[in-house]
Amino acid sequence: MTAGSGLSRLEGHDKVTGAARYAYEYPVEDVLYVWPVGATVASGTVTEVDSTAALADPEVVAVIDHTNAPRLLPAVTADELVLQSPTVAYRGQIVAAVVATTIEAAQEGAEQVLVRYVEHGHKVVLDPEDPDLEQPETTNAGFPGTSIKGDVDAALAAADVVVDTVYTTPAQHNNPMETVAIIARWDGERLLLHDSNQGPWAAATAFGMLWGIPPSQVDVVTEHVGGGFGSKVWPTAGAVVATVAARVTGRPCKLMLTRQQMYTMAPARTATRSRIRLGARSDGTLTAIDHDALQYSSVIHEFVEQTGSATRTMYASDNLRIRHRLARLNLPTPRVMRAPGKTPGMFALESAMDELAYALDLDPLALRLRNEPATEPASGLPFDGRHLVDCLQAGADKFGWASRDPTPGARRRGRWLFGTGLASAMYPVYQQGGKATARAEPDGTFDVWVAAVDIGTGSRTALWQAAVDALGVPPSQVSIHIGHSAYGQAALAGGSAGTASWGGAVRKACLELSRRVAEHGGAVPSDGLEVTADTAEDQLAPDRARHSYGAHFCAVRVDADTGQVRVDRLLGVFAHGHALNARTTHSQLLGGMVMGVSMALCEQTVVDPRLGLFVNHDLAQYHVATNADIRGLEAHSLERADDDVTLVGGKGIGELGIVGSAAAVANAVFHATGVRVRDLPITPERVRAR
Amino acid sequence: MRAFRYARATDPGAAAALVTSQPDAVYLGGGTNLVDLMKLGVLRPGLVVDVSRLPYDRIEHLPDGGVLIGGAARNRRVAHDEGIRRRYPALARALLSGASGQIRSQATVAGNLLQRTRCPYFQNTATPCNKRDPGSGCSAIPGAHRDLGVIGTSEHCVATHPSDLAVALAAYDAVVEVRRPDGAEVLVPIGDLHRLPGDTPWIETVLEPGDLVTGVQLPPPPDGAVATYRKVRDRWSFAFATVSVAAVLSTDQVRLALGGVAPKPWRLTATERMLAGTDPSDDDVRAATRAAFTDARPLPENAFKIELAADLVAAVLRDLRTAGAVR
């Protein structure tokens, strides 16, 4: 048995020795380098692209703009339709691309291209008073834009205690270590890609749509990926421009976005503003929950972050209202970033629950326990494995919550103020159908193919373990092959559904293959045995509310002189059922928690309202938490049998760790200082603004 | 990226000859700032003259208790030097609070002092910036200036000098050794090295073309002095200062220099005078620190730095006193 064990990654040695090959690193003959040119106005029309100076360099092969680019067809977002029109919807939008025989010449060529514009007015600030706010029908992941149960206004009017507060989160950027990278080649009407993405099959589908060819004519190899977090779920503008360049020049073209380019040529998380109103009886029973969520999309595409979606499911209340409003800004279309919607929305809800606990003079843990729902509040569906209370109680025990004195700002030693806070976590279970192929050879070896991708999560190893388990043969006889669209339709690494979805297909193919081998009396015929399984029909019925749960407990210290915050301890307890690989599961949970601390204390993409600019577009300026910011970090898993709902058992774990963790930090900062910071990140000046 | 030539100087004379041979030639130390700015297209030199291997990497403790530090000495070596740690703790701490271990191993003392501002608009060629593109305007004043200067700035530029090292050197009254292209040695007090922007923000130092920084001289610290460096930043490692302070305290004097607030390390001379020889309360220190900001030009997003500086100075002096080292 290997499944569940803490096996280290199959490709770990290759990665640390540099042997693992990433998309940009494949040797290709006769290759050209592509350097995109971003718009320097936030809104306008390109009137001229003067490429004379760039083309004067003999190393520059082509300058492509909207006048000479081939036509693309709509695929996923309008941002990918690069160089199709002179309209500029946001600063940094690709308005030209320089193709050259060296990367230096391509970059220099890009500096020489002269783009002229007619500028239009622009809007880049999320403003609740914006007269043009839209009320979207649905949000990302298919939630209704508005859902209403009962009469929230009446319940708020009648409540003993009301909390009415506004929480904001800034725009945040996905910063995978490997930026968007691609090598594109055309072979007649076939498009061959080495591409860094979160799903080679999805990439083949989307690139096929863009170019009007079936996915079978797009060959995507994605052996190793240096992180995604959501930025590589669909082809980015940056990646598409390489396919355009390859088409125009007839030669292989490669591109890797700079860190700075990632900020406009790959997607980010929207800024959000959540007004939360909670009404409660004096005993702590919630009578009303109102979540009014504002987020933005670009002016060219509607993407609605599901900011209020966690509020649908967390706490019991007869009166529940969740509304989403959308601003249209001259910024790149925001897309998903780890736990879209849940991450900003739960910062708001879990902060508000803490505020309510203080307003009621009730322990924040007790408040949550009191409002545990019997069925999912918004949908009325029964739960499958609701283990929030288990997580909260186990976490409280491990953390030592019981001895906490709730008084804010009451614990000082030397220059430090100490405080603790908690917050709940949840993430929905997603699983998608897909294909996998398993093959037995007469020599006793087995091969398994699935168009999965390992974006650093450890999915390759987990899938191999699932295959070994299902085949019931010695591990050394089994090889796993992932990262190639040719292996058939498969899910994305997204929605924490990747490993569950791919694993389901792998398991099904392997079990069926074992049966076939057994039918042959254990002897594999000379031409081998092969099974392709499809799990399209094996999916979860929409008759249950299925989520993973968690609870974060945080201890911070705050420098009383300066307002700087440091996390002394962050402890998470998570219920996600069976772990295919305990080690990589643990890493995912820790990584999510760290990202939540980053969000709480550092991360923000600063927008310059006048220039329409993402100001701090590199890792020297866009801060993420360092080791020095987090002194203690623990993730614990509660295995609960009724959590084993996916085809491989268990629930997704990739995003769970980030949800709620920022609120746990903010709640601890309040407990330490008495200052409630409702606008992330929690900077020294915000802590000092008493 | 523009093609450029690279030359490694074998002696200072040759270095100066090379760097004055064409107008777009520059010296290269560890390259941790210069090369970044070249990649960003902010600097486009035609010739890069590597001076990091010239024989200026000494750390020499003098009989009088002072120290000479070579301009090519790497930040990491200086920070870990036993004598520096013992006699100039604010200097060691300032260096260790800067950048990361990797960058400190590469960065030189001269390069650190002459590194350019981290103003995001200076670093982004697609935006106006008076320092990078004279006369184009300052984007930071009406834009994102939270990390920029509150004093010594002008209506043309609010950039700060980002060096932690320079702030500590200011508190130790260091002097910068400069070798002129003709071979003459000039000494420049650290406080005079950087210029305020006024209406020429692109002129950042008093150095002339071809001037080579060969080292810094630190006089002995005051008798019985205690000193420290404390840095407020947006995370606990690997971030530039929001506000930082170097403080040197002895029985009869206090020296204070701030980082993160001005275009150069900012000595609080008025504050020092008010506090010298007194036994001030925290509130006295705050008031004395605020007094140094009477000519400040705070902007909406960075005005908090003044009160933060006042609290920080009060905290640091309190800690230095209670450390018991001041008798």
Ligand SMILES: Cc1cc2nc3c(=O)[nH]c(=O)nc-3n(C[C@H](O)[C@H](O)[C@H](O)COP(=O)(O)OP(=O)(O)OC[C@H]3O[C@@H](n4cnc5c(N)ncnc54)[C@H](O)[C@@H]3O)c2cc1C
């Ligand atoms: C991500 C990041 C974070 C950082 N954080 C901090 C921080 O927190 N605090 C801090 O203080 N610094 C920080 N730094 C800056 C770092 O300290 C400087 O980049 C470094 O000190 C520059 O030294 P260098 O030798 O690499 O200089 P170079 O990049 O080689 O040169 C810098 C400048 O000095 C000139 N120059 C170099 N040597 C001489 C000489 N001998 N004579 C005359 N001119 C010379 C060059 O022409 C150039 O203009 C950070 C840097 C990075 C990239």
